[in-house]
Amino acid sequence: MKRRDFVKGAALAAGAVALTACGQNEEQAAAPKEAAPTAPAAPAISKQMRELKMVTTWPKGFPGLGTGAQRLADSITAMTDGRITVKLFGGGELVPALESFDAVSNGTADMYHGADYYWQGKSKAFNFFTAVPFGLTANEMDAWLYYGGGQELWDELSAGFNVKPFAAGNTGVQMGGWFNKEMNTVEDYKGLKMRMPGLGGEVLRQIGGQSITLPGGEIFPSLQSGAIDATEWVGPWNDLAMGFYKVTKYYYYPGFHEPGSTLSCGMNSKVWESLNSDDKAVVQFACAAENNRMFGEFNAKNGDSLDTLVNEHGVQLRRQSDDILKAIGDASGDVMSAVAASDPLTQKIYDNFLGFRKKAMDWTSLSETAYTAARALDYKYGS
Ligand code: CA
Secondary structure, eight states, X not given: OOHHHHHHHHHHTBOSSSSOOBOOOHHHHHSOOOOOOSSTTOOXXXXXXXXXXXXXXXXXXXXXXXXXXXXXXXXXHHHTTTSEEEEEEOTTTXXXXXXXXXXXXXXXXXXXXXXGGGGXXXXXXXXXXXXXXXXXXXXXXXXXXXXXXHHHHHHHHHHTTTEEEEEEEEOOSOOOEEESSOOOSGGGGTTOXXXXXXXXXXHHHHTTOEEEOOOHHHHHHHHHHTSOXXXXXXXXXXXXXXXXXXXXXXXXXXXXXXXXXXXXXXXXXXXXXXXXXXXXXXXXXXXXXXXXXXXXHHHHHXXXXXXXXXXXXXXXXXXXXXXXXXXXXXXXXXXXXXXXXXXXXXXXXXXXXXXXXXXXXXXHIIIIIHHHHHHTSSOOOOO
């Protein structure tokens, strides 16, 4: 298969999991794996120049996520002035997308860019470091990770797998999704077949829906044929590209399931420890810069794409009713309590997260929420 075809195919195959990871398709399964080095992560070419392999859970160049990973790789390369070159591999190029974490853990690759909730099969606690239902917004995630004890807990969790993690991107609040009918009461969720993977899917099941997991390329035809009644994806920018507006016009908000999905960069612990203090600072601040920059890009592109969806394609925006959101909130609370009970470290992270969430809610409601409500009032401004 030609490289160009692969990238196209991989982009369409994206999304076996909650965000947009490229799922393991046949091409990826068949792709030759590079032999694992005998020494863990042996990246050194010379003392002055080394190449670090970055694997990703995205197709190369995938808008927002793949492009952000490339920007991070290029930033580290530029800021280290030739000491480090980060070579990026799209999902399936060096290892299958969802084996990125294992590849970094065992030293086949030096670092990954992905979303840590993809590793929830290893520990449910990884969900907290991407997004959980009715969890934290992007701003609140930054506050928790940088100043609320979140990073220390993430370090503790990932150290068990030989990985040093960093926040390295954010999609912002995702949309609730595309529905083939209006959703007026929680009863409308009974029997609803919705593409909604991960913890969001568990919440959907709690309120009577059916959670369907589909690769990205199968979502559009499934929605068109009626095999599914609804789907979530990301937000206007990525959703416009998927063409869901051609099948249904009901576009609901907000997305309770991914209120501010944090993307992550994980580095093999031995590689991290081998860096001098200059290069450690470069990696740390390049990740922090990308964490912020990707969020800005998603917000800018979502605004443009929302305008196109509504004004060119006649998409009908609908807010989920308070009654529906409360039922979803109750179900989310149940799901998160069950997640917490998985093991002692997950419980410890949940307890810290819950305490932080309470304080964040108090401050956010009288800062961002109060201000944006005030700004939306009817008054004369700039017209
Ligand atoms: Ca999503």
